[in-house]
Amino acid sequence: MESRALRLTQSQSQDFSGSRNFVIVNLINKILNSMKPQLYRHSFQIPETVKIEKKDHLVKFSGPLGHTYLNLNKMDPNGLGGIFFSREKKDLELLSPSKSFFGLFKKLIENKMRGVTRGFLIYLKIVGIGYRANLTHDTLHLKLGYSHDILYKIPPSVKLFLIDPTVICLFGLDKNQITQIAAKIRNLRRPSVYKGKGIRLINEKILLKQGKKK
Template sequence: MSRIGKKPVPVPTGVTVNLSGQNVSVKGPKGELKFVLVEHVLAKLEDGKIAVDPRDETKLARSCWGMSRTMISNMIKGVTQGYSRSLEINGVGYRAAVQGKVLQLNLGYSHDVNYAIPEGIEIKTPKPTEIVITGIDKQRVGQVAAEIRDYRGPEPYKGKGIKYSDERIFRKEGKKK
């Protein structure tokens, strides 16, 4: 039995949920998200709560049960509060700036790295060494943060590169004479 799947997802006021077959659409103050449930689970809207149940007791249905409930919960949180991910840039001369719909990164290469900001994602640079990524879709916010971090990941000797603000880099000792 899925402990997460058993809990119903509460629907806050100001959020409308539309269940039609396996399609779930959630509309709130920040926007609208859609998700297609796998055929092994069934969602019902009762008393302002969404209950997700497996269609049968197969292993596949039970494994998709908790994931489907979490996806619906993430959609509701996204359209009400939104998601945010923060990146820090460490290194001499490393900096970032937003120019229109492009994030311009100066990361010590011979050229600047230009990252086109996707639709539905907002990127701000409060400081030249800090990047804040916000959006309503948790997966897309995390994917954009991972793609930006991948341009110059943190290295273990001096700690230079782009890292998540809550990430801890395991530092290594350099060569000894």
């Protein structure tokens, strides 16, 4: 009886040690898997009218409206992302372990492909009595209530049109560039918070403050 009880005790201890080792191994695997960086992946289908070429740190996007570049060294100095092409060059794949960088890079690539196919438009509205704009070649002349006219030179990669003397239209392939130019023109006479006079985006709403009452 004693030997039988001893054998049962030994078999139970072996089962317990085996199950304990199994739990420990699973726990170690979970810890190791949690330490591995998650890889974010997105695949872009390249339109037939768009051609993408990668050479060193520059990615060139060409389309019906022209071409634009994406500088990988400037946007990704730490090498957090990677761009790869399929064998037929019909798909562009983006990989990155950083979620924030992945979202930014994904949006940049989408904007580049849209820019060379459709472009981007930004409208500015000039508000104020006597405030107006005039275009001479590549120079924008602005009357904004100052004692002198303000001149702003437009870069060759951006097209500027005047719908009328108080509505400015900017068109370009690079969304970041025309957004920056629109911001610079707006800063030449920011909208007044009391009367609303100045340069604003066409759909921008200005919350006016009430002036001092006499």
